[in-house]
Amino acid sequence: MSVFTQALKDLESSQKPQRGVSLYSRYVNRPLGRFLAAACHTVGMSPNQVTAASAIVTLLGLALLVTGPPSVARSAGVVLLLVLGFALDSADGQVARLTKSGSPAGEWLDHVVDAGKHVSVHACVLVALFLYVDTSPWWYLAPLLFQVVATVIFAGGLLVDLLKRAQPTVASPEPRPPSIVRAIALLPADYGILAVSFLLFAWPPVYLPVYTLLLVANIGIMILLLRKWFHELRG
Known part of the structure; x- marks a missing residue:
């Protein structure tokens, strides 16, 4: 059995729980990330190197967005790069679990890249507009x-x-089976859906209402999540 095949097999049995993630992450991003994680492990990449690759690919996608007028080819390129960058973001953690090489520094780096990505993508939309x-x-x-x-x-x-980690006395909700309804409801808040929406950027009169609908849905999701998190921490 090849290194890639063995890594893919091992990763299939060490996936994160499906609860609390959207259908896109469950059926697109995580499986794609698993494939990329096996490939990255095969060529000897560390989790931090995969995180760096995710950041670079995402930056290339955002640079493509802001360096020329909207077109079908440009939109397709942006989607391809952002989707790949997001999948690599999933792959870094999977490589860490596969090689048992996770560390606080690696987790910190992953969160820093994620924070920059979430801000930069909307900043680039503003610049392109x-x-x-x-x-x-x-x-x-x-x-x-x-x-x-x-x-x-x-x-x-x-x-x-x-x-919750710092205060073990804070009770977490009882684990429940993953909900399809919740997975669908969380789609607008999934970065992958935002990335795919750039296919419409070639037609700004279509893209802008769709982008605004995603914003409105995210505002609703934010309100519900903040209420949920506050009550969990308050106990």
Whole structure:
């Protein structure tokens, strides 16, 4: 059995729980990340190197977005690079579990890259709109607000996890089977869906309403999650 095949087999039995993730992450990003993790392990990449690759690929996708006017080819390239960067973001943790080489430094690096990604993608939407799209300046408010919402959701989820680790007396909800309804409801908040939505950026009059709908859905999800996290920590 080849190193790649063995790694893929080992990873299939060491996946994170499916509860609390959207259908995209469950059926697209994690399986793609598993394949990439096996490939990265085969060529000897460390988890931190995979994290760095994820950051580089994502930056290339965002650079492509802001360096020219919208077109079908550009939109497709942006989607390809952002989806690949997101899958590599899943792969770094899988490589760490496969090689038992996870570390606080690696986890920190992964979170720093994620934080930068969540802010940068909406900043680049704003720049691309300003430079290349003839539209009302009111649309610029959407990426500015999306930055705030994405940051609050990311920081809120990260902090609630850290506080639960630091205070074992904080009770976690009883584990329940993964819910298809919840997995569908979380789709708008999945970075992968945001990445795929750039396919429509070649047609700004179509993209902007879709992007705004994603923003509205994320605001709703943020409110529900903040309420849930607050009550969990308050006990």
